[in-house]
Amino acid sequence: MICSIDFGSSVIRSLFPNPEAPERLCLSSTRSEYTIVPDTDVHRKTLFGQGVPFAVCEGALLVIGNDAARARWMSRLPASPLLSEGRIPQSDAPARQILYELTQAMLPPLTTRRGVCVMTVPGAGQGEAVAGLNEEFLTRLVRMKGYTPIVIGAAEAAMLGACLDSLFTGVSVVIGAETVSWCIARRGLVLATESFAMGTRWVDMEIARRFGVQVWDAEGRVFLDTDQAVSWRIQSDPNLRSPRDDQETALSGLFGVLIRKIAETITGAVETLDIGLRPFQAIPVMVSGGGALMAGLPEMLHASLLECEARSHRYSVARTTSPELAVVRGAYVYGELETGPGCAEIAA
C-alpha cells in the first residue's frame, strides 16, 4: 500500500488510494495550527453548541486543524502553528501530541502486510540539524502507523508531480509557508537542490507589522494578526506585477525580495550545471506550492531570472496545475516508482 504525506508548515496533506474505489485517490488536508481557548464552562458550552471539536490540555482547550479558525474569535489570538518556523516544537508538548494524532488520522489504516509512506519533512531551510530532528520525529510517527517512511524533498516531489511535459528536466520551485525549495533535474535525475528559510509566512508577518494588523488578548498583549493578512492576500487576489494601493505595493515588494532570492540561487546553479537542453532551448521552470497561487508570480520570477542571468540562458516559467497539491502528488508518484513492478506486494 502506498501513501504520501506532506508535512507543510501551513497545511498538512496526505494522499492515498480510495479504499472504496482503488482507481481514485483520497486527499486529506488540514491546517497545521491550533487555537488555544480558555478552559471555562462558558467556552466549553460555546464549542459544544457550535459543534467545534476540541482537545483538552492543562488549563486550556485546543481546537485543532481546520476548526481552529472557527474558534479563533474566542481566544482573540492568532492560531499557534504546529511547525513554527519549520521546526518540530521541542518545548510545546501539546503540539507534538497533536502532530501524532493528525498523522494517525490522516494516514489510512494499513491493509496489506507492508506499506510505504513517502513524506516530506519541513525545516529543510533551517539547516541539517533542524531537518534531522524533524525527520527523526516525523518518521517515527509514520512508523507508528505501520508504514515504511521514505523521505523526499519537496522540490523533487513537485518535479515528479508537475514536470511531465518537460520530461522531468528543468527547475522545480516550491514556495511554501516557511521554506522555499528548488531543484534542478535532468531527466528526473536531481542535479542540485537547495532550500532556504523564507516563505509566505514571513511576507504575511511583514505585511501585518507594516500596516499594524494586530490583535489584543484579554491581558492587553499585542499580537500580529497574520491570519487577517493571509485572508486579505488570498481574497483580494492582488497581481504582484500591478499593485493598486500601498498594501499591494508592499506585498509586491516583499514577494519581489523573495523571488529575487530564488532567482539568484537558481541562476547561480544553472551556470555551473549541464541540464542537457538543446542550445537556445528555454529552461523550464515550474513553480508550485501555496505561494505560487499569487497572480503575477511566474511573470515576476521570469523577469527576475532574466535580470540575474549572466549568460544567455532563457527561461520558461509556468505555474503548475493545482500548485498546492503538486508536492503531495509528486510524493505519491515517487512511491509508485519506488514500489514498481518488482514490488507488487507493497503496491497491492
Place this chain on the structure above:
Amino acid sequence: MDWRKHFLCCCVVAATCHTIAAQDASQATLTVIGDVASPGKFALQTPITIRSAVAGASPLAEAVNVTVLRHGQPRSQWTKLIRLSARDSGENAANGDVLVVEALSQLQQPAPRTAAVRTTTGTTVIAIEDSGVVVGDVLQGLGIDSSVNSRVRISARMRGQRSLQQAGTSTLVQHGDVLTVDAPLGFIQASAGAAESAYSEWNSQSTNVRYPEVPPIPTLGAAPLIVSPGEAGLVPPVPDMASWPSQEMHTDSLVARPETDSEVPETSVTKTPQRGDMEESLSEDTSDVVVSLEQQLGVSPVPRELSTLRPAKSRETQTASKTRVLPSAVQPTVAASGRSYGTDLIVISVLLLGGVWMFIRSYRASAMAVSRTGSAGGREGHVAVTANVLPTATQTEGALLQSSDQTVSGAAVSARGSGNVVSESYGGSASTAASVGSFHRVDGGHVPESATEYAKVYGTPRPAALTADTSGRQAPQRSRLDNLLRNAVPIDHVTPQLPADLNLYGRAQNPPQYRADSEHTTINAPHFERSRTRVQGNVAENRLSRILQAEAVAAKASGVSAPPVTSRHDGNGT
C-alpha cells in the same frame, strides 16, 4: 437606439463565432485576442509556437506580453514577453489555448476590441462594439442560460487588472477579457441549430432591427434539395451531402494565405468581424460576397433587401463563400450553414430518443412513486403492478434516490435483463442504450467506468453497450502511473477525523513569534529593516524594570510601601 444596435452587433458576432466554433470542435484550435489587428481562432493543423501564433494575428506593437491560458485551466499559466524581432523560444501552443496579447508600447493603430469566452464546448471570440457590454449580454448572445448553475469567471484581464473569480451578469466586459463559463447544467447549444435558436430568442426581443437578406444561391446540377420549412427563401437550399466530394472547409487565413486555389493554409483563423456599425459591415460584406459569388457561380448581383430573420446564417454563408474557393461553389454554403441531410437525421433521431427517454422517465417515476406508496402501506394494487414492471430497478432507484435526487442511468435499467418492460423498449440496440445512458448519469454525472464499480453501484454486470466505444475508435489505455503523472487520477477530498475526547498533556503556549509589543527576536529571517536596529536583550523588560524601580524610589521617598520589583515580562507571553 444606439446601444441596442451595438448590443445587437455583439450578439450577432457571438452567434456567428459560436457556430464556427461548434464546427471546429473536432480539430485543434487556438484563440488570440488582445492588441492584435486580427484576433480570432486559429486552426492548429500543425504544431505551432506561441510566438508564431501571435505573429500570425498581427500584433500592434513590436514587444507584447502574452498571457497563456491553457484549456481547462482556471488561471493563466504564464505570461511571456515576446519581441517580434527576437528569436522564437520554441514553446508550442496547445489545443484550446487562449493567448491574450498586450502591447507593451504605444499601439500603432486602434485594436479591435475583443474578448474570449471559454466554455465546455470550446472558445468563442466576441467583438465588443460598445463599452457598455456586460457579462449578461455575452451570455445571452451565446445562448447560455445564466440561471442554471452557471458560474462565470474572468480568468484574465489586460492592463494589470485582477481576475474575477465570480463575475456577475452586470460585470463589464472589457477588451482582452477571457471569460470562463462553468456550466454543469447550463450549456451552449453546440450544434449549428443551437445557434439558430439562440439567435431567434434574442431576435424576438429586438424586432426593430432589420438586416439585409441574401437571396437563395442557385443550385448546380440535379442534386436533391433539402430545405427546412422555416428556411424557404431565407437561406440557400442545401444539396445532398452524399453527392459532394469529401473536402474540408477552410476559412480565411491570417498567416499563410494560399497563393493558389488548391493550396490549403497551414494556419487558418476564423475571422471575427471588426468594429464598426453592424449595418455597414453587413453591407460591405454583402458586396464582397456578391463579387465572390459572381465569380464562382456566374450569376448576376443580387439586390439588397431587408429582413429581420436569420442574418447570422446568411452572414456565415457569405463569409464562407468569400474565403473559400472550391470546385463546387455550393459546398462551403452547406458546410457553413451546418445543415444537411445527415444533420437533419441526427437531429430527428436525437429528438426521438429524447421523447422515448421522457416517456421512460415519467413511466419509471410513476412506478417508483407507486412503489414508495406501497411500501408505506398504501395502495396494494399499485404495488403489485410495480413489482411486475420494475422488480429490481425500483429497489436500486430507491436506494440511490434517497441520497441523491438524480436519476438512474437508462442503460442501467436496460441492464436489468429480461422481464423488464423498459429494457425491452429501448435496450435492443447497443448504441441506443449507450446514448440514452449518456443522458442520465448517477453520482453527479459520473458513469462508472470499471465493471467492478458499475456492479457495485447498480448491482448488475456492466452492459456491453457501455463498454463498447461508440465513437468507433479505441480509447488509449493508460497505466495507473501514466494517469498519475498526467494528473488524470480523480481525487476525492476527505476530512481527517480526530478521536473524540482527546486529552493532551502539557501546557499550551501562545504563539511567541507573533508578539508585537516586544522586540521580535524570533521572527524568521531575513529582517531587512530591523537587522541594523536590533537591540540585544529585552527592551520592554528593561523599560518596565526602570519604571518599577522609579516607582519604588518615589514610594520610598513618600513613605508608602511599594511592591517588589519583580518583572515577569519575559517576552514570550508565558
